[in-house]
Amino acid sequence: MLSLTEENYLKAIYHLSDDGSKSVLTNDLAAAMNTKAASVTDMIKKLSAKTVISYEKYYGVNVTSKGKNEALMVIRKHRLWETFLVEKLGFSWDEVHEVAEQLEHINSTRLIEKLDEFLGFPKVDPHGDPIPDNKGKLKIMPMVAIDQLNIGYQGKIAAVKDSDSQLLKYLDKIGAKPGTKLKILNKEAYDESMEVLINDHRIFISKEVSQNILVVE
Amino acid sequence: MLSLTEENYLKAIYHLSDDGSKSVLTNDLAAAMNTKAASVTDMIKKLSAKTVISYEKYYGVNVTSKGKNEALMVIRKHRLWETFLVEKLGFSWDEVHEVAEQLEHINSTRLIEKLDEFLGFPKVDPHGDPIPDNKGKLKIMPMVAIDQLNIGYQGKIAAVKDSDSQLLKYLDKIGAKPGTKLKILNKEAYDESMEVLINDHRIFISKEVSQNILVVE
DNA sequence: AAATATTTTTAGGCTGACCTAAAAATTATA
DNA sequence: TATAATTTTTAGGTCAGCCTAAAAATATTT
Numbered sequence: 001m002l003s004l005t006e007e008n009y010l011k012a013i014y015h016l017s018d019d020g021s022k023s024v025l026t027n028d029l030a031a032a033m034n035t036k037a038a039s040v041t042d043m044i045k046k047l048s049a050k051t052v053i054s055y056e057k058y059y060g061v062n063v064t065s066k067g068k069n070e071a072l073m074v075i076r077k078h079r080l081w082e083t084f085l086v087e088k089l090g091f092s093w094d095e096v097h098e099v100a101e102q103l104e105h106i107n108s109t110r111l112i113e114k115l116d117e118f119l120g121f122p123k124v125d126p127h128g129d130p131i132p133d134n135k136g137k138l139k140i141m142p143m144v145a146i147d148q149l150n151i152g153y154q155g156k157i158a159a160v161k162d163s164d165s166q167l168l169k170y171l172d173k174i175g176a177k178p179g180t181k182l183k184i185l186n187k188e189a190y191d192e193s194m195e196v197l198i199n200d201h202r203i204f205i206s207k208e209v210s211q212n213i214l215v216v217e
Numbered sequence: 218m219l220s221l222t223e224e225n226y227l228k229a230i231y232h233l234s235d236d237g238s239k240s241v242l243t244n245d246l247a248a249a250m251n252t253k254a255a256s257v258t259d260m261i262k263k264l265s266a267k268t269v270i271s272y273e274k275y276y277g278v279n280v281t282s283k284g285k286n287e288a289l290m291v292i293r294k295h296r297l298w299e300t301f302l303v304e305k306l307g308f309s310w311d312e313v314h315e316v317a318e319q320l321e322h323i324n325s326t327r328l329i330e331k332l333d334e335f336l337g338f339p340k341v342d343p344h345g346d347p348i349p350d351n352k353g354k355l356k357i358m359p360m361v362a363i364d365q366l367n368i369g370y371q372g373k374i375a376a377v378k379d380s381d382s383q384l385l386k387y388l389d390k391i392g393a394k395p396g397t398k399l400k401i402l403n404k405e406a407y408d409e410s411m412e413v414l415i416n417d418h419r420i421f422i423s424k425e426v427s428q429n430i431l432v433v434e
Numbered sequence: 435a436a437a438t439a440t441t442t443t444t445a446g447g448c449t450g451a452c453c454t455a456a457a458a459a460t461t462a463t464a
Numbered sequence: 465t466a467t468a469a470t471t472t473t474t475a476g477g478t479c480a481g482c483c484t485a486a487a488a489a490t491a492t493t494t
Contacts, residue, residue, distance in 0.1 A: 089331040114306040
């Protein structure tokens with residue numbers, strides 16, 4: 001059983017390690033957790049004792065398969081709650097994260113199974129991120145940001161990358177959410193801005209924005 | 218801002234004081250919180266410093282009006298979540314308490330207002346307990362347990378008293394929930410058991426059970 | 435009202451999650 | 465490759481929320 005704080009550390013490690021595929025350094029984790037390296041070292045020892053990460057002094061940490069599973073269950077809860085907040089309670093896209101950060105720590109298997117059912121077993125959350133199933137299985141779609149694509153590309157927005165609230169507000173305003181139709185009309189070589197068709201509206205977007213709009217490859 | 222633990226203590230004090238109408242003794246609070254008197258004394262000092270209770274050494278604590286309001290907001294959240302769990306997620310009556318104990322500490326005014334709206338601004342929770350409004354106003358109905366009533370009484374079940382899971386399971390089985398029609402057919406003077414009509418079914422119930430079924434006076 | 439029993443508080447300790455400052459190990463640079 | 469810079473760990477301390485044991489205050493009994 002992990003404490004709330006331990007769950008948050010584990011989740012951060014999981015994300016920083018690119019879903020468990022590389023090791024995470026103490027300082028990076030400290031930055032992500034808004035804490036000091038010394039505190040991280042303390043926590044690393046605890047998580048290591050609980051066998052959710054493996055740890056080699058001075059060389060960073062790796063999530064174990066047990067840890068990966070526990071992290072995915074927290075992510076599952078987070079994304080199901082985000083979906084609930086947007087779909088059922090009418091939260092806007094950019095407001096959900098903070099509340100979901102709290103809700104993800106509610107401990108009840110029954111609750112999360114019932115919630116999943118109530119939501120109709122969604123496959124992705126409102127940002128387009130995949131929701132792990134109750135076994136911790138995650139269906140990852142290979143995606144590209146649209147700044148990598150050429151003029152004439154047509155498809156549907158699959159997800160948005162950053163979870164920055166400002167960006168989400170902006171994307172919401174221009175109607176760019178997962179599921180929305182998108183076409184690349186023009187690209188400006190100078191600043192890599194582009195003109196796109198979103199929901200049949202012509203819009204100019206900067207490179208920064210285009211790097212955050214993802215489509216399935 | 219109260220911590221999770223402080224919120225739980227305050228809620229317990231509020232309930233033990235009969236909604237703020239009398240003082241609460243250290244030992245009673247220790248029993249309710251499953252902790253030791255010494256720990257309670259510690260916590261009492263903290264809550265006192267935060268002006269949610271007033272405290273006179275050796276003579277127990279009283280909730281202040283500020284404390285009363287904070288307690289009612291936690292109770293509001295608890296009862297709204299219980300309603301959500303039963304009405305929307307299909308939890309049975311006796312399963313909700315434990316989960317609601319966790320959910321009541323989620324901190325987001327916006328969330329609770331949205332939830333209230335989603336549920337259609339319910340006035341009572343699934344046990345028939347009144348839900349405080351967002352100002353902390355509580356509408357208390359004067360109620361009696363049916364063991365106090367006479368043969369021939371007819372009315373609707375308004376609430377159930379105890380929140381013991383065993384009792385709730387039993388009441389659920391016999392169909393005795395808030396809103397259900399009820400009539401007292403017979404009373405046995407010897408053991409104070411009674412025969413009642415619940416949902417047009419004749420049922421014998423013991424004194425213990427009849428003391429837990431409430432109707433509006 | 436004195437003695438006894440009960441309740442409550444104080445004193446001092448523990449653990450989890452944090453901190454600062456200093457030491458140790460690793461990595462980069464001259 | 466020796467020295468400097470950076471990263472990480474260790475050592476020791478704080479605060480919240482708990483504990484036990486002992487002291488103090490209150491309540492009860494005789």
